[in-house]
Amino acid sequence: MEELMDYQEHLDNAINWIWKVLPNLIWAVVLLIAGTYIIRFINRMVRKFFEKKDYDLTLETFLQSFIGIALKIILFILVITQLGVETTSLVAMLGAAGLAIGLALQGSLANFAGGVLILLFKPFKVGDFISAQGVDGTVKEITIFTTKLNTFGNQVAIIPNGQLSNNNIINYNAENTRRDKIDIGIGYGSNIKKAKDIMLQICAESEHILAEPAPEVYVGELADSSVNLTLRFWANNDVFWPAHFFVMEEIKTRFDAQKIEIPFPQRVVHQA
Numbered sequence: 001m002e003e004l005m006d007y008q009e010h011l012d013n014a015i016n017w018i019w020k021v022l023p024n025l026i027w028a029v030v031l032l033i034a035g036t037y038i039i040r041f042i043n044r045m046v047r048k049f050f051e052k053k054d055y056d057l058t059l060e061t062f063l064q065s066f067i068g069i070a071l072k073i074i075l076f077i078l079v080i081t082q083l084g085v086e087t088t089s090l091v092a093m094l095g096a097a098g099l100a101i102g103l104a105l106q107g108s109l110a111n112f113a114g115g116v117l118i119l120l121f122k123p124f125k126v127g128d129f130i131s132a133q134g135v136d137g138t139v140k141e142i143t144i145f146t147t148k149l150n151t152f153g154n155q156v157a158i159i160p161n162g163q164l165s166n167n168n169i170i171n172y173n174a175e176n177t178r179r180d181k182i183d184i185g186i187g188y189g190s191n192i193k194k195a196k197d198i199m200l201q202i203c204a205e206s207e208h209i210l211a212e213p214a215p216e217v218y219v220g221e222l223a224d225s226s227v228n229l230t231l232r233f234w235a236n237n238d239v240f241w242p243a244h245f246f247v248m249e250e251i252k253t254r255f256d257a258q259k260i261e262i263p264f265p266q267r268v269v270h271q272a
Helices: 002-052 057-082 087-104 106-121 161-165 192-205 239-256
Strands: 131-132 135-140 146-150 156-160 169-171 178-185 216-222 225-234
Touching: 002 057, 002 161, 106 146, 106 161, 135 156, 146 161, 156 161, 178 192, 178 239, 192 216, 192 225, 192 239, 225 239
Parallel strands: none
Antiparallel strands: 131 135, 131 169, 135 146, 146 156, 178 225, 216 225
């Protein structure tokens, strides 16, 4: 009889607890379902907003993901609070977890922050040719944590965004045009004016070299065994390298034809 009374008491307590918790549980489920639909609606609005704006694709993807995750975290907190969990306890728990995760993932967080800075300030974009961290290459992809470059040898160089955002970057495609500088040494016995005229003539004949600003040649140095001439010219980025290689080959060919000496190191061996 006593056992039956204890059982009845536990059953009554359970029923009372269920009736006490059931309204909060129902409201929590309703809040979860409604919040899920609201988040989907907001994500659709954000996606349509970015479709109308000409933002960088990587930035759009990152912001959409960030907004979606932030809204889900807010919804989770609201549902847990509706179930009766104290907000202060929940915040303390999340703060402790965030601190532990932050200490464990310091490097990743630095790369994440670097990726955000790159996406926001755009020191370069996909398709730009850059020099950074001792690597030269074309930007293939910008992710949240790393940036991928295609090098001259078609290798993929992966650079952490944390290092990339905190060091020097040379973006060769930031401007539409680019200036080349070529140093050529000629012998002291060669005609400087003729050499300069040949170099300017080569620039005038190239379809890739711009007429304005005009190419220029000057004596850059009187070295030990050569008079070093410096040629400067401008070309559009997309034809910069064809212009460079054309000039280099033509200088050698025409200097040889005009008997203009290009000195090179020589070793004379005297036989005893």
